[in-house]
Amino acid sequence: MFEIILAAGWPIYPLILCSVVALALIIERFSSLREAKVAPPKLLDEVLTVTRSNLPSPDVVNKLAENSVLGRVLATGLRAVINEPRINEANLRNAFESAGRAAIHRMERYLNTLGTIAAAAPLLGLLGTVIGMIEIFASQGGAGSGNPTQLAHGISIALYNTAFALMIAIPALMFYRYFRGKVDEYVLDLEQAAERMVPHLLRFTVQR
Structure with missing residues (x-):
């Protein structure tokens, strides 16, 4: 492997860095x-059962928020009703929507970086290919008598970088x-959970 890296030349080092970062992001x-961690299947039903007759205590709500991303969204709705007993449907939905946007942002973290690596790696491979071609042309010299060592090195740079970039x-x-x-999929689950929770929580509000 070390010999391949040496044969590929310096353009392969940015690709190695990209591969390490991509692997870390995937894991x-x-x-x-x-x-x-995001949307436990039975969490919503458990919350609906616990809040069937009354609202939970702040400690229970805090534990719910620490449970998962869905738990954090549901806890936001519960806190909105607990803190403002006269909250109307529009404001309750706004609370869920704000929590949902924050949850989506959290779930999408690092995805843009991974997508950028997927798009940039072929370009880095192309850069290595171009540098390899320059090495090949330089090996031919001015009189047509090529340098076999430099020619082989240029071919190695061109091919290894292209292959590694695609990998x-x-x-x-x-x-x-x-x-x-x-x-x-998780966004759809969060939206459906919020839709079920809104009418359920409105039963505990004091209507003006």
């Missing part, structure tokens, strides 16, 4: 976007699309 997103870009793009799809 981090896999951990952060797990269902248990980074293809998985990065696939995981980027995968995580985007997961986020979209």
Whole structure:
């Protein structure tokens, strides 16, 4: 592997950095976007059951907020009703929407970076290819007698960088699309949960 890196020349070092960053982001997103951390399947039903007859205490709401991303959104709605018993439907929906936007921003963290790596890696590979071609042309000299060592080095730079760039870009793009799809699914879950919670919480408000 070290010999390949030496043969590929200096253009491969930015690609190695991109590969390390991409791998770290993929592992981090896999951990952060797990269902248990974002939207546990039974959490909404449990909250509806607990709040069937009365609102929970602040301590219970705080624990709910620490449970998951969905728990944080539901806790925001509960706090809005607890802090403002006369809250109307529009303001309650606004509270859920604000919490939802913050949740989406949290779920989308680092995805733009991963997408940028997927787009930039082929360009970095192209840069290595161009540098390799320059090495090839330089090896030919002015009289047509080429330098075999420099010619081989130029070919190595061109091919290794192109191949390594594609090895980074293809998985990065696939995981980027995968995580985007997961986020979209979770956003739908959050929206449906908020829609169920709004009429449920309005029962505890004091209407003017």
